[in-house]
Structure formats: structure tokens, C-alpha cells
Amino acid sequence: MEEVSLRDVRSIWNLGNFDFVFSPATGSAGGLLCIWDTDFFQIGEKFAVHRFIAITGVIKNSGFHCGLVNVYGPSTDSDKPNFLSKLLEFLKSKDILWCLGGDFNLFLDQEEKLGLSMNVHLIDVFRDFIFEAELMDLSLVGGKFTWCNNRDPPTFVRLDRFLISTEFNLAFPGLLQKVLPKSFSDHNVVLLISEQSNWGPKPFKCFNYWLEMEDFEAMVLKTFKDQRKNSTAYGIESILRGTKKAVKTWSGTFLKNKGRNSADIAKEIDSIEAQLQQGITNPGSYESLRKLRSQLWAAYRKEESEWLQKSRLRWFSEGDRNTRFFHLTATERRRVNQIKFLKRGGEEISDPLVVKKMVKYHFSNSYNTTTALEVEDLNLDFCKLSVEQAFILEDRFREEEVWAVLFSSDSNRAPGPDGFNMGFFQKKLG
Incomplete structure (x- = not known):
């Protein structure tokens, strides 16, 4: 050509x-x-x-x-x-x-x-x-x-x-x-x-920067009290279920009204500074700059905290600050873990609803109560626990043990599928 x-x-x-x-x-x-x-x-x-x-x-x-x-x-x-x-x-x-x-x-x-x-x-x-x-x-x-x-x-x-x-x-x-x-x-x-397939609602996740917000803390405390007062079930599971519902409602309102992101604030700062460099001053320009820089710092910290949790890095320590790196790590992790399709008889299945059914069917058949192998009369000499060891395993947890485990845990990690991480329990139960 x-x-x-x-x-x-x-x-x-x-x-x-x-x-x-x-x-x-x-x-x-x-x-x-x-x-x-x-x-x-x-x-x-x-x-x-x-x-x-x-x-x-x-x-x-x-x-x-x-x-x-x-x-x-x-x-x-x-x-x-x-x-x-x-x-x-x-x-x-x-x-x-x-x-x-x-x-x-x-x-x-x-x-x-x-x-x-x-x-x-x-x-x-x-x-x-x-x-x-x-x-x-x-x-x-x-x-x-x-x-x-x-x-x-x-x-x-x-x-x-x-x-x-x-x-x-x-x-x-x-x-x-x-x-x-x-x-x-x-x-x-x-x-x-x-191409981003619709896999349905995303699982609930509690972000650490929410814990520093006054209206979040007030909402959680009120929910705790309402749960204790109105519910017939006083267990922690029932309280967390009601709290999760309230937090999801709060987060939807918060995300809708949280205002500008760091990029928008940075642009406004650049605009005011450009005017000042040209000798154009307006009443309150310096005060506006001070407030905007404070808002920018807060926005950076929120974004950094959110992307750090999404990246799930274990080696992170206080003082490591790189939102861009956390963002890239989280995005790459999501890309690698994404299920793009499953094969069924040589056919590539990519429809999310069908993929979900295939996954459910696979694990339902792999993990069930059906006995796959009878084990009896093997005459094997297994090691046995002593009476003292069995007592320690079956002994009730002491309150100080529970608190020790709670406060020694990584605040970014979640102990279960309910979406509340250890930081939530450390902040609200401590």
C-alpha cells in the first residue's frame, strides 16, 4: 500500500x-x-x-x-x-x-x-x-x-x-x-x-474514613440504642444487621451529597492562584484559598483511605502515602480476579446470571452432606488430646481475651462477610 x-x-x-x-x-x-x-x-x-x-x-x-x-x-x-x-x-x-x-x-x-x-x-x-x-x-x-x-x-x-x-x-x-x-x-x-458486566449489587463495605465523621458516629450510636430498645433479639448479629441497614442508607445519602472530589477542588485553587499571580484580588480570596486547601487535604485523605482498603495491601504501614499506587493496585487486583467467562462443554458463558448459577451449582454439588467415603474399622492410631487440652479448647472465652484480639487486629481487615471491618469495632465498641 x-x-x-x-x-x-x-x-x-x-x-x-x-x-x-x-x-x-x-x-x-x-x-x-x-x-x-x-x-x-x-x-x-x-x-x-x-x-x-x-x-x-x-x-x-x-x-x-x-x-x-x-x-x-x-x-x-x-x-x-x-x-x-x-x-x-x-x-x-x-x-x-x-x-x-x-x-x-x-x-x-x-x-x-x-x-x-x-x-x-x-x-x-x-x-x-x-x-x-x-x-x-x-x-x-x-x-x-x-x-x-x-x-x-x-x-x-x-x-x-x-x-x-x-x-x-x-x-x-x-x-x-x-x-x-x-x-x-x-x-x-x-x-x-x-466492558463492565452487571453482576448485581456490590457487597456492603465500611470505609475507615467514615469513622472519623461526626454524623456517622451519631448515626451508629442512635442505631445501637434503637436496636436495643425495639428489637426482641439482643444478640450482636441482630444489632449488626440493623446497623448495616442504617449505614447503607447513610452512605447513599453521604455519597450523593459529599460534594466535589479532590480534582475539582484543585482546579478551583489553581484558578484563584492564577488570578492572584496576575494581580487580581477579590475580597476573601486568601480566606477562600485557606478553606479550599483544608478541603483538598481532607479529600486526599478520604480518597487515600478508600483506595488503600480496596487495594488490600498487607504491608502498608502508617506513613506510606501513595493514593495513585493504591488505586492502580486495587484496579489491577479487580482485573485479575474478574470472572470474564466460564466454559461449559466447550462453550464460553459470559452472561452474569448464567455464570452465577453455574458457580452455585458447582459448589452445591461439591460441598454437601452426602457421604462420599465411609471411614470405619481402619484401626488407625490417631493422636488424642489430653483432658487438660480438651478443657482449654472448650473453655469459654474471657472478655479480656476478646478485647485483646479485637485491638491487636488490622483495622482494615474484615472478620466476616457482613462488611464491617475491625476498625469499625475498635472505634465503636472500644
């Missing part, structure tokens, strides 16, 4: 307003064409380089600033390290978040190739490139490989993929790669999509 006209592009992209960049074929390297919807993406800069095209700009509906790169890597092994080196140099020259996609003619793991020999050294070279460029691979659904040589016996390889800057997960947490069915080409189309 040496030339592309506007008419050619219009025949491919028959969807409203668009723009494009074209890089012609050079030798054995095929040409590259990148097309985008101008109503969706506002272009900043565009680059047509040998073996890749890059554009930078803003996604209009979100204001997200990023760069997109269309890649076609060399097929000759000796050319691949030099290509990655030049691509890395270009990426590092721009202070921007990147999304790369295309045929890299490389793969990341031995499991990504089936058939013939493989160059293990180039796997390490490709991994080093991804690490140095601060990129990440994404989950792949719909298939394991993206290219086949259509010979007998065939060779299958995953040559095509998307790589994104890690911060892309903060803006688009549901991103994944989907392999589409292959037609006449020896390559499968790989689609980058943001």
Missing part, C-alpha cells in the same frame, strides 16, 4: 466526520493507516514514522489527554531489538499516556506460540521494552492466538495486541482485548473494549 486517497479512506470509514494519517509501504514493510472520529478525538500532534504511526490529543467527552500508536513490527528477528529501541525512544520523548496497538511480530510468553521453534531471547527483549515504557498487557478473551500460517501442521502465535500505560486503568478500569473471528486474513482482528 503506497498511496491512500480520501476516497479510499471514506470507503473504509463510512461514519460521519473523520481524519487520518497514512504511512506508505517501505520495502517488505506494509503501509499503515490510522483513522479516527473527529467528534470523539481532538487531534494535537501526528507522526508517521517507519513501522508506526502516532497521534496525540484529547478524548472530547472526558478531557482525557493521551497518545495512540499504530504498530507494525519487523518480521526479521535481527531487526526487532532496534525497532523496539526506536519506539521506546519516541514514547519517552513525550510526557503523555500511551495506548499502543498492532502487529508487534513479537510475543511475551512461550505459551503464546504453538508450533515450530521460538526465540526465547526476544521474549526477554519484548518484556524489557514493556517495563521500560511503563506499559501493561491486558486480559485477552475470545481466543489465545491472533495469527496462523495456515500450513499443515499450522503454527499459532499471539502477534497482535494492545499495550497501555498503567494509568489508563484509572480512567478506563474495564479495558480488555477481544479476539474476533478470522476471515480471509491470516490475522485475527483484536478489539480494545471497555
